[in-house]
Amino acid sequence: MTEDTRIARDDRAAVPPRARPSRRRSTLLFLRDLLVIFVVAVLVSFLIKTFLIRSFFIPSQSMEQTLVQDDRIIVNQLVPDVTPIERGDVVVFQDPGGWLPARTEEAQPPLIAAIDWFLAFVGLSAPDSNDHLVKRVIGLGGDHVVCCNALGQMSVNGVPLDEPYVALPPGETKVSRDDFDVTVPEGSLWVMGDNRYNSKDSRYNTETPLKGFVPVDNIVGRAFVVSWPVSHWAWLDNYPAVFDGVDEGTG
Structure with missing residues (x-):
């Protein structure tokens, strides 16, 4: 193994945990997407009920x-x-x-x-x-x-x-x-x-x-x-x- 390869691996290992996406942030993004989908679905349902079918x-x-x-x-x-x-x-x-x-x-x-x-x-x-x-x-x-x-x-x-x-x-x-x-x-x-x-x-x-x-x-x-x-x-x-x-x- 060359010295350059060893240094590159050491650099990856040294990346602090805070630099990676946190699990909490991922959960919040997921909940945000769910909320957006829900709101859009409600609005589409309302428009369909109002103008097309009910x-x-x-x-x-x-x-x-x-x-x-x-x-x-x-x-x-x-x-x-x-x-x-x-x-x-x-x-x-x-x-x-x-x-x-x-x-x-x-x-x-x-x-x-x-x-x-x-x-x-x-x-x-x-x-x-x-x-x-x-x-x-x-x-x-x-x-x-x-x-x-x-x-x-x-x-x-x-x-x-x-x-x-x-x-x-x-x-x-x-x-x-x-x-x-x-x-x-x-x-x-x-x-x-x-x-x-x-x-x-x-x-x-x-x-x-x-x-x-x-x-x-x-x-x-x-x-x-x-x-x-x-x-x-x-x-x-x-x-x-x-x-x-x-x-x-x-x-």
Whole structure:
């Protein structure tokens, strides 16, 4: 071994410990990176919930069997601002006024309230689901919706609908217990639950200020998937074939 090699090794050995990165500093850097990742993830989740998609749970049986009570759904909030609403869409909307009974907020322990607020902030919880409704769009602005014909079918613009998504009591063939004949105002929708004999939808809100019609401005978005429970996972169809010819109908 040469003298130069020995000196080089001696120099490395002589490097004081304080010149190497400390374990404490490495831990702090790691925690800092975790915090940055967490903050970015929260902000991204907030932006997605605010502008793209958000989650709701189903508070009632009015959409069975398509949606079961307590199912969780993902809602596309680009509808209707970017993508137009279509007949057959399952939509979530704010109460137009008088559809939902008044309810009082239940007090929560501060810790639970804080957790709920955070989960709602990032879109993982929907504490306001009870302030919204979910129904299927049957009529758009200008549509003439009538029920029922001799076969128990509903028609839109004179075109009878064969609705495979409707749940009826055993032995019933009429898709609505009560007959109706309405023309949907422009900028509004006529909506109905799939569980036709157990849904307080447009038919049964005609005494409210908007006569059962839902303003398009009240639409939060279109539900497109059942996300929970896993056993109920499914894409939500708007059944375009059901409404074939409606735009060309005579009204």
